[in-house]
Amino acid sequence: MKEELQQNIDAIVNSVQYLKDVNDLFIKEHVNVALYDILAPMLENIDHCTHNLQAMIRSA
Numbered sequence: 001m002k003e004e005l006q007q008n009i010d011a012i013v014n015s016v017q018y019l020k021d022v023n024d025l026f027i028k029e030h031v032n033v034a035l036y037d038i039l040a041p042m043l044e045n046i047d048h049c050t051h052n053l054q055a056m057i058r059s060a
Contacts, residue, residue: 005057012050019043 023039 002057002060009053009057016043016046016050
């Protein structure tokens, strides 16, 4: 079960990194600043939750 949880966490981390990369592209291209304003706090929250989940798995 711990291994399965770790795989899920890894998938989340990869997804968050992809979203961050896409977000950075939006910023660099100045496509939509309002979109960045919406996405940035969500990405930070997801990132924070992911780190918490990783810590929980390590301590399990």
